Amino acid sequence: MDLKEIQNLIKFVANSGVAEVKLEMDDVKITIRTTLEGNAETTYVQQLPAQAALPQVAVQQAPAVVSVTSEASVPAEDSKFITIKSPIIGTFYRKPSPDKPVFTEVGSTISKGDVLCVIEAMKLFNEIESEISGKIVKILVDDMSPVEFDQPLFLVDPS
Incomplete structure (x- = not known):
């Protein structure tokens, strides 16, 4: 999963009204939590089998106008x-x-x-x-x- 896909996922979740989304794949684990103000706090951890986990990166996403829900x-x-x-x-x-x-x-x-x-x-x-x-x-x-x-x-x- 590349950075652009992660940014699109953050935007989607920030606009959806969902409180928390967790996505786990073979080598990637992503948790996105939204706050009451519509901002999304993202914790991105990539775990590779032969290496230690990378540090967590927090990203703030400003609220947008689009009203999307899942x-x-x-x-x-x-x-x-x-x-x-x-x-x-x-x-x-x-x-x-x-x-x-x-x-x-x-x-x-x-x-x-x-x-x-x-x-x-x-x-x-x-x-x-x-x-x-x-x-x-x-x-x-x-x-x-x-x-x-x-x-x-x-x-x-x-x-």
Whole structure:
């Protein structure tokens, strides 16, 4: 895992509202804790099999405007909600064009096949359609924000 990937992970966690994230792979262990102010304190330890552990490095990340959440940050009472995730990497847009109204709002009722947003990838605008019917509870990404594959975009109450 390189430094750029770690910085992106820090930004994602700082904006997600998650209190703590631990990631362990073969040779890397990362713990990221967020504070009430939205800052993220990161402890990064790389352990190599034949060597002693490297010293811990603390990194402070300033809060950002992007509102992103993951399933781990959804409270227990929200477990009845279904998360609609991004099928591709790209830029998230809530409107088909700047002069048009948004596709959906919090509280809107959606049906299977309704367009929820557009994700631009490599100059192609991909309409993201709902696979379920229900009511939009929360929009998890700000307009014109970059999104990753499988990143949560919407919380939907299917009842």
